[in-house]
Amino acid sequence: MRFMGGDYVEEAVAGCTAVLRSALDRDWEQVRAGGLEWSCRRTGAHIASDLLAYAGQLAGRAQDAYVPFEITLDGTEDGLDRADNAGVVQVIETTGALFAATLRTTPREVRAFHPYPFRSAGREGFAAMGVAEVLLHTHDVATGLGLPYEAPAHLAEFVLTGIFPHVQPGPDHWRTLLWATGRGELPGRARLTEWRWNNNLVIEADRLTLQGVTPAAAADLRTGGDGGFEWAAEGPFEGTREAAGMTVKAYEAGVHRPEFGLFTLVRREDGRAVGGMGFHGAPDGDGRAEIGYDLVEAARGNGYATEALRALAGWALARDDVRSLFATVERDNPPSQAVLARAGFVQVSEDGVEEGLLAYELRG
Known part of the structure; x- marks a missing residue:
């Protein structure tokens, strides 16, 4: 069973940035991302922040807490907004590349801190969490901006079978993942208002x-x-x-x-x-x-x-x-x-x- 985490992160990020690039001329700051309280711009920054944070956890072998750093988008410089919509997309691409490289170079036995539910995850768990963040928040931004987006079924399945082992599979992997994270409906299942993923013990x-x-x-x-x-x-x-x-x-x-x-x-x-x-x-x-x-x-x-x-x-x-x-x-x-x-x-x-x-x- 070949570890595909780095490849899947790159594929998820490529799908995300393709969607976002189709709306670079839109106002991301004034539009909420789907059902989130965040704006589309903040949600894009959050995707990049998570990718970098997960790379940092694995690269730094953090054991007891998150590595104490965060990402900050550059503001205006020389009259130019370096962190315009195109800049946000570029940061997502860059942090995605860093995370994918970290996954590929991290030995299988390495585990690092993540709070839920057993306070650690290996590269497989971090890869699934990273892909989940990209897929789901791309959905949120696309919903807010009225853009079409559907995640590849094999990426949704990778997330479900990796960090949602408690969720019964549905007939459609992407719809099941949306339901499992409170973003959609599934016939015969009550809509979720609270949810967590589940790294392995x-x-x-x-x-x-x-x-x-x-x-x-x-x-x-x-x-x-x-x-x-x-x-x-x-x-x-x-x-x-x-x-x-x-x-x-x-x-x-x-x-x-x-x-x-x-x-x-x-x-x-x-x-x-x-x-x-x-x-x-x-x-x-x-x-x-x-x-x-x-x-x-x-x-x-x-x-x-x-x-x-x-x-x-x-x-x-x-x-x-x-x-x-x-x-x-x-x-x-x-x-x-x-x-x-x-x-x-x-x-x-x-x-x-x-x-x-x-x-x-x-x-x-």
């Missing part, structure tokens, strides 16, 4: 990170791809691909809760994925959630599964909506049974468990 362990798998990555894993990860030899294992298929089904049904989905286990020392671990769905009404996992054969025997399971279980049981964790394992799989035992799980009644399996539970 990363849970830290000692030698590993557990990295949330987005619907886009899950779809690639399900069909034989790598999901955008660099895998250890012979990976991913079949169980990870099956779990990715479950993620896709939940996403398509509109019941996917990303924090209770699939995580890829990534080794810190070399950035290689060594397995998958995750939940079979959100906790039930009793606060019970089921966990499953696997490792590529080359990574077994190193304690990775135990370490990851302890980290995931600790994260889950610290929540108010999780009271216990459940797992089943084959009777003839002592190594997996040992993983559960080392992580604190205890064997429980086999009532209702498929023949040939043992049931384990960990309570908070």
Whole structure:
């Protein structure tokens, strides 16, 4: 699964500037951008500001807050308004180029601060956020100025499957994205007045990170791809691909809760994925959630599964909506049974468990 973030940012910016250039002779300052309180000019400046801010976060490896700088458009100089409409478009192009270059040169494992919802994002998340800002605010400006604009479907899909994993897909990616951000209607769905995007969750362990798998990555894993990860030899294992298929089904049904989905286990020392671990769905009404996992054969025997399971279980049981964790394992799989035992799980009644399996539970 090739990372296309830089290409998609450039494509989104090219579409944006083409639309804006068709109205350079209009008054952008006195016209509101669609349903926003901002003027079209301020909205254009905001697009550029976001692109530069995201580039700064990744390039500066910011971990705790936004890098403390902002963009300011030049005013009048020598009788000329350097930041006229054409100047605003030029700044959008320039900041878009800077962001695209940053995305292309940022290693996959780098994460930087972003406040929502888990206080970090990788290059994939920042790319999707940047594309979203460009597409949506181009729509806002175009609406305000009465210009035709429709984002390419594959760019809208890139945003939806990257940072809107909680939004059920609709028949039209662009209309779905507009609905998901409070800008449009979808048959059978109430109009939104509040919304947030959702970057993937990363849970830290000692030698590993557990990295949330987005619907886009899950779809690639399900069909034989790598999901955008660099895998250890012979990976991913079949169980990870099956779990990715479950993620896709939940996403398509509109019941996917990303924090209770699939995580890829990534080794810190070399950035290689060594397995998958995750939940079979959100906790039930009793606060019970089921966990499953696997490792590529080359990574077994190193304690990775135990370490990851302890980290995931600790994260889950610290929540108010999780009271216990459940797992089943084959009777003839002592190594997996040992993983559960080392992580604190205890064997429980086999009532209702498929023949040939043992049931384990960990309570908070």
